[in-house]
Amino acid sequence: MGEEGWFCRGAEECKAIAERLKQTPCPHCKVVGMLIRHGFLYGFDASARQRTVRAQRVFCSNRNRRRGCGRTFSIWFADKIRRLSLTTGILWRFLQRAVANNIAAAIRAVDCRLSDRTWQRIWKRFDLGQSKIRTALCGRCPPPELPPRLPANPKRQPAAQVLAHLEAAFPDAHCPIAAFQQTLGTFFL
Numbered sequence: 001m002g003e004e005g006w007f008c009r010g011a012e013e014c015k016a017i018a019e020r021l022k023q024t025p026c027p028h029c030k031v032v033g034m035l036i037r038h039g040f041l042y043g044f045d046a047s048a049r050q051r052t053v054r055a056q057r058v059f060c061s062n063r064n065r066r067r068g069c070g071r072t073f074s075i076w077f078a079d080k081i082r083r084l085s086l087t088t089g090i091l092w093r094f095l096q097r098a099v100a101n102n103i104a105a106a107i108r109a110v111d112c113r114l115s116d117r118t119w120q121r122i123w124k125r126f127d128l129g130q131s132k133i134r135t136a137l138c139g140r141c142p143p144p145e146l147p148p149r150l151p152a153n154p155k156r157q158p159a160a161q162v163l164a165h166l167e168a169a170f171p172d173a174h175c176p177i178a179a180f181q182q183t184l185g186t187f188f189l
């Protein structure tokens with residue numbers, strides 16, 4: 001969390017951003033006119049059998065005497081979690097269950113192919129990132145006074161507060177985590 005990125009809602013918006021690349025400054029070197037499409041980043045989503053597009057790669061061209069910086073970056077689909085075979089929807093379900101019950105119950109509930117160890121790691125990443133997530137959310141709205149559901153485990157109280165804050169910040173979103181990435185331009189995990 002904390003690192004900025006470019007996000008799109010889906011293939012159509014991704015294409016629209018890609019078509020404007022020639023007029024867009026490179027996020028690294030700020031030079032305009034050097035960005036070109038550089039293929040897609042594919043991955044498996046935890047529940048899907050097929051590879052899906054996770055991001056459009058972009059290259060700031062320094063080839064053939066072009067003035068770019070030679071670095072690459074990605075336009076991320078906002079409903080994907082980077083470096084994990086995971087959609088934001090599954091992560092949202094997992095976190096809600098992990099907070100309300102416990103991690104073992106949450107793993108059973110989401111029923112996907114990631115190992116228990118991976119889920120433990122995902123929980124840890126979320127746990128460590130909580131304060132950054134909270135700070136990012138505070139830029140959008142204050143935290144709700146009380147979380148709507150008190151967790152069974154009192155240790156989960158801060159995490160319950162973060163999830164309640166996410167819902168308060170994006171009340172109409174299909175998935176609050178995707179809305180977080182898309183709206184705030186920053187990775188959730």
Ligand SMILES: [Zn+2]
Nearest residue numbers: 026029060069
């Ligand atoms: Zn550049």
